Amino acid sequence: MDLTLYNSLTRRKEAVAPIEPGHLRLYACGPTVYGPAHIGNARMAVVFDLLVRVARALFPRVTYVSNITDVDDKIIAAARASGEDIAAITEKYTLIYNEDMAALGCAPPDVQPRATAHIGDMVALVQGLLDRGHAYAADGHVLFHVPSYAGYGALSGRSREEQVAGARVEVAPYKRDPADFVLWKPAAPDEPGWDSPWGRGRPGWHIECSAMSQHHLGLPFDIHGGGSDLKFPHHENEIAQSCCAHGVLDDPATYARMWVHNGFVTVAGEKMAKSVGNILLAHDLLRAHEGAALRLALLSAHYRQPLDWTDGTLHAAAKNLAALRRAATEPGEVPTPVLGALCDDLNTPAAISEALRAAKAGDGAGVAATMDLMGLDRAAPKEAADPRIDALLQERQAARAAKDFARADAIRDQLAAEGVTIEDTPAGPRWQRSR
RNA sequence: GGCGCGGUGGCAGAGUGGUGAUGCAGAGGACUGCAAAUCCUUGUAUGCGGGUUCGAUUCCCGCCCGUGCCUCCA
Numbered sequence: 182m183d184l185t186l187y188n189s190l191t192r193r194k195e196a197v198a199p200i201e202p203g204h205l206r207l208y209a210c211g212p213t214v215y216g217p218a219h220i221g222n223a224r225m226a227v228v229f230d231l232l233v234r235v236a237r238a239l240f241p242r243v244t245y246v247s248n249i250t251d252v253d254d255k256i257i258a259a260a261r262a263s264g265e266d267i268a269a270i271t272e273k274y275t276l277i278y279n280e281d282m283a284a285l286g287c288a289p290p291d292v293q294p295r296a297t298a299h300i301g302d303m304v305a306l307v308q309g310l311l312d313r314g315h316a317y318a319a320d321g322h323v324l325f326h327v328p329s330y331a332g333y334g335a336l337s338g339r340s341r342e343e344q345v346a347g348a349r350v351e352v353a354p355y356k357r358d359p360a361d362f363v364l365w366k367p368a369a370p371d372e373p374g375w376d377s378p379w380g381r382g383r384p385g386w387h388i389e390c391s392a393m394s395q396h397h398l399g400l401p402f403d404i405h406g407g408g409s410d411l412k413f414p415h416h417e418n419e420i421a422q423s424c425c426a427h428g429v430l431d432d433p434a435t436y437a438r439m440w441v442h443n444g445f446v447t448v449a450g451e452k453m454a455k456s457v458g459n460i461l462l463a464h465d466l467l468r469a470h471e472g473a474a475l476r477l478a479l480l481s482a483h484y485r486q487p488l489d490w491t492d493g494t495l496h497a498a499a500k501n502l503a504a505l506r507r508a509a510t511e512p513g514e515v516p517t518p519v520l521g522a523l524c525d526d527l528n529t530p531a532a533i534s535e536a537l538r539a540a541k542a543g544d545g546a547g548v549a550a551t552m553d554l555m556g557l558d559r560a561a562p563k564e565a566a567d568p569r570i571d572a573l574l575q576e577r578q579a580a581r582a583a584k585d586f587a588r589a590d591a592i593r594d595q596l597a598a599e600g601v602t603i604e605d606t607p608a609g610p611r612w613q614r615s616r
Numbered sequence: 617g618g619c620g621c622g623g624u625g626g627c628a629g630a631g632u633g634g635u636g637a638u639g640c641a642g643a644g645g646a647c648u649g650c651a652a653a654u655c656c657u658u659g660u661a662u663g664c665g666g667g668u669u670c671g672a673u674u675c676c677c678g679c680c681c682g683u684g685c686c687u688c689c690a
Contacts, residue, residue, distance in 0.1 A: 210690075211690090212690075213688095213690095220690095223690090224690070226690090228690095254688080255688090255689095337619075337685080338620075339620090359687095360687080362687060385688080386687095386688045387687095387688075407690065408689080408690030409620095409621090409684070409690080410684075410685065411688095413619090413687085414685095414687050414688070415687090418688090442690095444684085445683095445684070445689095445690075446690085447683085450682095452684085452689095453689095454689085481628070481639085482628080482629065482630095483630075485621090486621090486622080487684075489628080493627060493640065493641080494627095494628065496640065497629095497640040497641090498639090500639080501639060503653095507654085522630090528630070528631090530629050530639090531629095531630050531631075531637080531638080533630095533638075534630070537638065537639070581649075584649075589649090590649095590651080593652085597652095602652065602653085603651090604652055
């Protein structure tokens with residue numbers, strides 16, 4: 182079955198056909214590690230993890246690279262605010278990120294490069310751009326000269342004039358053109374920096390992804406992904422850098438052939454923002470909810486659509502997850518309609534619908550295979566043993582046997598008040614904490 | 617202002633040129649001492665106005681509404 186994806190670059194769905202036969206190579210822009218990941222970061226990780234899982238089912242070899250940005254103004258600011266060491270901060274949040282994403286069922290990328298481990302690659306790339314006349318040094322900075330690249334704007338679909346007209350910020354005086362962007366910037370003595378031909382400094386944001394994707398995947402590679410907000414300027418700038426550094430100016434696809442962008446998560450209809458105070462951290466949600474339920478909730482809307490996060494989203498996902506688990510047996514073949522939906526631009530809502538249909542039809546093997554493919558943990562988490570609750574349940578059973586229903590119901594009510602739900606099954610009572 | 621995306625039942629959310637998936641919630645029933653869980657049954661929807669067509673929710677135009685991006689936010 183062919184996998185088709187919507188290519189942001191060409192604005193249409195295209196069949197995925199690896200450039201190197203049988204080997205799909207993809208890169209997704211990962212997080213800047215200055216704080217814990219929020220549910221939006223999680224959506225990106227889950228979407229690309231799913232894409233990789235589907236790709237692995239279809240292609241003999243898949244190489245998935247997703248970076249960690251560990252040098253950035255925001256990290257420096259976070260270090261100043263907390264007094265912590267920069268390396269300690271990036272280390273800590275990288276660890277938390279990976280733990281949280283694992284809890285969401287995301288397999289680690291094949292390569293998770295860190296920007297600071299690729300400074301040399303970036304310097305070489307910047308030097309190449311200078312040599313080819315696409316960049317210039319000014320005031321301690323090295324800037325990419327946008328007018329030197331005629332293909333600029335191909336991804337975001339806007340002309341340079343349009344961007345300049347819409348610019349809301351003051352243009353730095355050292356820029357030759359308002360659209361020029363920083364490749365390398367000087368580092369203050371108390372900021373992290375690396376020696377370079379242009380003095381001690383640090384890389385601009387965009388250059389790291391150009392350097393790391395090229396280093397680990399080679400050029401051109403098949404799929405480049407990230408959040409839709411990265412389309413402009415980040416991905417546009419990556420294309421400009423990478424194409425110019427390699428002297429291919431007439432075809433943006435000589436960097437990455439397909440571009441895949443996931444939509445945003447809103448919370449109760451509002452964009453997540455610090456100013457609104459509605460940022461949902463994956464870490465916090467995982468404390469109260471099961472990772473697999475969160476994952477299913479994140480996949481309940483098509484990845485290119487915005488996803489509005491509400492209690493209802495999660496409630497429905499948890500119920501559906503339970504239904505799938507009930508139906509799942511030993512994994513067999515993924516039902517064709519499920520695979521078909523996933524192959525059609527990762528239509529997860531349709532895939533979930535088909536999986537529930539399979540569950541209802543008694544195709545336990547198909548359901549189990551679907552859950553494995555979609556990265557949904559088939560095992561429900563076990564409640565920790567609690568002798569006190571067990572004792573209360575025993576007392577309740579005795580009361581029921583003696584037809585002392587007032588006592589039995591009192592016990593049930595008491596546990597309910599503690600958030601413990603009792604289910605009476607043919608095999609005896611079970612309990613579970615509401616989460 | 618520029619570029620883009622979207623408006624489907626109470627809510628979430630797909631698809632489709634020919635009387636509209638799926639889930640959650642709701643209602644009724646089965647089961648239960650009563651519940652819970654589960655199972656069965658079930659009602660309700662395509663923003664507005666034109667156009668193309670035998671026929672439009674689906675294509676085209678206009679309008680209204682919402683929303684994203686516009687130099688470092690996934």
